Amino acid sequence: MTTSTTDPQIPARLFELLLEGSDVGITVLDARGAMIYANARAATIIGFATAAELIAAPVTDVMARFEMFHFDGTPFSAADLPSRRALRGESPEETRVKFRVVGTREERWSIVRAVPVRDDTGAVQYAVNFFREVTEAHHAEQRRAFLLRASTELASSLDYEQTLASIAQLAVPTLADWVGVDLVVDGAIRRVAIAHVDPEKARFVEELQRRYPPDPDAPTGVPSVLRTGEAELLPVIPRELIRARARDAEHLRLIDELALRSYMCVPLLVGGRAIGAISFVMAEPGRTYTADDLDFARALADRAALAIANASRLRDAEETARFAEMFIGMLGHDLRNPLNAVTMGAALLRRQIEGESKPLTRIESSTRRMSTMVDQLLDLTRSRLAGGIVVERKRCDLGAVITGVIDELLLAHPGREVRWDRTEAIGAWDAGRLGQVVSNLVGNGLEHGDPARPVTVTLTSSADGGARIAVHSFGAPIPAEVMPQLFEPYRERTRGVRSRGLGLGLFITQQIVEAHGGRIDVTSSADAGTTFAVTLGGSAP
Amino acid sequence: MNRGTIVLVVEDEEDTRDSLRELLELDGYTVATAADGADALRQLDAIGDDARCVVLLDLFMPVMNGVELIDRLRQAGRLDRLRVVITTSAPQAAPAGLPVLVKPIDPDRMLRTVGQLA
Numbered sequence: 001m002t003t004s005t006t007d008p009q010i011p012a013r014l015f016e017l018l019l020e021g022s023d024v025g026i027t028v029l030d031a032r033g034a035m036i037y038a039n040a041r042a043a044t045i046i047g048f049a050t051a052a053e054l055i056a057a058p059v060t061d062v063m064a065r066f067e068m069f070h071f072d073g074t075p076f077s078a079a080d081l082p083s084r085r086a087l088r089g090e091s092p093e094e095t096r097v098k099f100r101v102v103g104t105r106e107e108r109w110s111i112v113r114a115v116p117v118r119d120d121t122g123a124v125q126y127a128v129n130f131f132r133e134v135t136e137a138h139h140a141e142q143r144r145a146f147l148l149r150a151s152t153e154l155a156s157s158l159d160y161e162q163t164l165a166s167i168a169q170l171a172v173p174t175l176a177d178w179v180g181v182d183l184v185v186d187g188a189i190r191r192v193a194i195a196h197v198d199p200e201k202a203r204f205v206e207e208l209q210r211r212y213p214p215d216p217d218a219p220t221g222v223p224s225v226l227r228t229g230e231a232e233l234l235p236v237i238p239r240e241l242i243r244a245r246a247r248d249a250e251h252l253r254l255i256d257e258l259a260l261r262s263y264m265c266v267p268l269l270v271g272g273r274a275i276g277a278i279s280f281v282m283a284e285p286g287r288t289y290t291a292d293d294l295d296f297a298r299a300l301a302d303r304a305a306l307a308i309a310n311a312s313r314l315r316d317a318e319e320t321a322r323f324a325e326m327f328i329g330m331l332g333h334d335l336r337n338p339l340n341a342v343t344m345g346a347a348l349l350r351r352q353i354e355g356e357s358k359p360l361t362r363i364e365s366s367t368r369r370m371s372t373m374v375d376q377l378l379d380l381t382r383s384r385l386a387g388g389i390v391v392e393r394k395r396c397d398l399g400a401v402i403t404g405v406i407d408e409l410l411l412a413h414p415g416r417e418v419r420w421d422r423t424e425a426i427g428a429w430d431a432g433r434l435g436q437v438v439s440n441l442v443g444n445g446l447e448h449g450d451p452a453r454p455v456t457v458t459l460t461s462s463a464d465g466g467a468r469i470a471v472h473s474f475g476a477p478i479p480a481e482v483m484p485q486l487f488e489p490y491r492e493r494t495r496g497v498r499s500r501g502l503g504l505g506l507f508i509t510q511q512i513v514e515a516h517g518g519r520i521d522v523t524s525s526a527d528a529g530t531t532f533a534v535t536l537g538g539s540a541p
Numbered sequence: 542m543n544r545g546t547i548v549l550v551v552e553d554e555e556d557t558r559d560s561l562r563e564l565l566e567l568d569g570y571t572v573a574t575a576a577d578g579a580d581a582l583r584q585l586d587a588i589g590d591d592a593r594c595v596v597l598l599d600l601f602m603p604v605m606n607g608v609e610l611i612d613r614l615r616q617a618g619r620l621d622r623l624r625v626v627i628t629t630s631a632p633q634a635a636p637a638g639l640p641v642l643v644k645p646i647d648p649d650r651m652l653r654t655v656g657q658l659a
Contacts, residue, residue, distance in 0.1 A: 334630075336630035341556035341557050342645070344564060344648060345556075347564055347649075351567050
């Protein structure tokens with residue numbers, strides 16, 4: 001602090017007014033360390049009614065009132081106080097000290113500075129001590145940091161009950177002695193989280209709530225906040241209120257044991273409706289909640305409410321999706337039985353009718369298509385819900401599998417040509433599943449390829465016991481923009497392309513190949529045509 | 542292939558049961574039918590253990606299902622003398638070690654399978 005005046009006549013009374021009006025606590029110590037001056041602010045900060053009382057008190061008594069800490073919580077030695085250092089002739093820098101009133105949890109944060117005053121010989125005559133209380137600013141900083149941490153916590157998980165519990169725990173003891181989180185579940189108030197400085201007390205609060213469940217029509221407290229959506233703040237809980245709220249003498253005794261001092265409760269608002277409430281209580285004497293604290297609690301509740309709303313929306317969506325896929329699975333199974341009867345009936349007709357029957361051919365090809373769709377729906381459900389398509393590895397002659405599949409496909413595509421020079425590849429694969437892969441790829445070639453040109457299948461075995469199946473067809477190439485999503489389910493449907501199937505064939509093909517630890521690649525151009533290549537790793541049969 | 546073989550169709554759905562019976566009869570087999578596992582046990586008693594018999598067995602049926610029937614036959618030591626083929630819409634539920642025809646059954650494949658076992 002620099003004071004400058006050019007008027008030597010400035011009255012001493014004016015200096016006194018300046019000192020007394022200051023928001024900075026000021027004390028002066030003589031060379032022996034005895035306090036010879038204190039302003040009113042200093043008395044207030046240190047906890048005396050008047051400056052005169054503070055000056056009259058022995059220094060040891062004053063110091064005994066506090067424990068001192070650095071801001072990081074480590075103990076602060078009295079010898080390091082700027083006033084003591086100034087008396088030793090040093091020029092100490094501004095120092096941050098946290099004072100705790102002995103016997104309470106009340107804490108005050110201060111920034112302390114001191115300057116030595118020397119006589120003509122240079123000896124230290126006095127130390128002038130300035131201290132500025134920054135407790136409020138510190139609390140604001142704590143709240144900011146807490147909100148940041150709570151936001152991260154809330155965004156980290158969809159299990160919001162767990163998250164609310166950890167936030168309640170985070171708030172104790174810095175922001176509250178105990179925190180309760182209540183949610184409205186099926187119309188009833190349910191306490192989902194409670195945190196107390198003293199874990200024993202947390203159980204006590206639970207017990208209290210169990211024995212005296214909250215009255216939903218209560219005029220104050222959680223029920224009222226839930227009903228009205230309005231926050232409540234009681235900087236000092238009036239004794240009469242506790243008395244009025246107690247149901248009987250025992251209830252009053254139990255509440256008294258909690259020593260409630262200061263309280264606030266904020267609603268968790270989703271779309272203007274209170275879905276829950278967070279209560280903060282200070283029990284120990286000392287801090288009381290202020291309007292700033294209430295603003296902070298509201299900000300926290302808004303973040304929590306948003307997280308809960310998001311989590312439950314996502315949960316609903318996931319549940320709907322799961323139900324839909326499960327339903328598809330059940331439907332698929334149930335469709336197979338009537339489909340079976342139609343297939344059998346058509347086969348009987350085929351044996352009884354002489355010559356060609358177009359209607360019967362259509363019944364046969366339609367039931368085949370429908371049967372493929374049902375198989376694919378079930379495979380989709382399995383790959384999405386049942387942890388993926390399961391492959392049963394047995395000794396498998398891939399050449400025989402391909403021959404069988406091609407023979408069957410040619411029955412359904414008379415007049416088409418499939419070139420296949422049978423080669424051999426034997427390994428531990430799932431013959432049924434790989435038959436599905438070959439059937440899908442060759443079937444695609446027949447359906448989408450140039451009908452005037454053949455589809456070619458080649459099988460090569462590799463030195464490591466693996467195999468490569470390539471299916472080539474001519475015709476219009478696969479458009480470049482389709483390539484990245486080629487193996488996604490329902491691709492054709494979502495692009496609005498009319499398809500003869502469900503658009504699941506390539507998805508399931510890829511799932512089967514990957515379940516074998518293999519890969520599928522595709523190349524397509526107007527000149528070279530389209531080739532799907534399945535590469536399977538080797539493993540001992 | 543032995544056209545003297547008796548084929549027992551065990552299937553609770555009447556349409557499917559009748560269609561299978563007719564297809565097999567057209568192919569020259571003698572066919573018996575049962576609507577559930579308990580019914581199948583009675584039919585097998587009537588057929589006797591000396592006859593060559595292929596059983597087309599559905600899995601999900603009332604009274605006694607296919608899996609229970611197989612357990613009963615295995616316990617009685619009769620399973621080895623029979624040739625059982627599972628017909629089902631849920632192949633993953635089929636007991637291991639037995640041939641499976643997945644519904645909807647391909648009639649030609651069904652006749653090929655029975656032909657190989659008969």
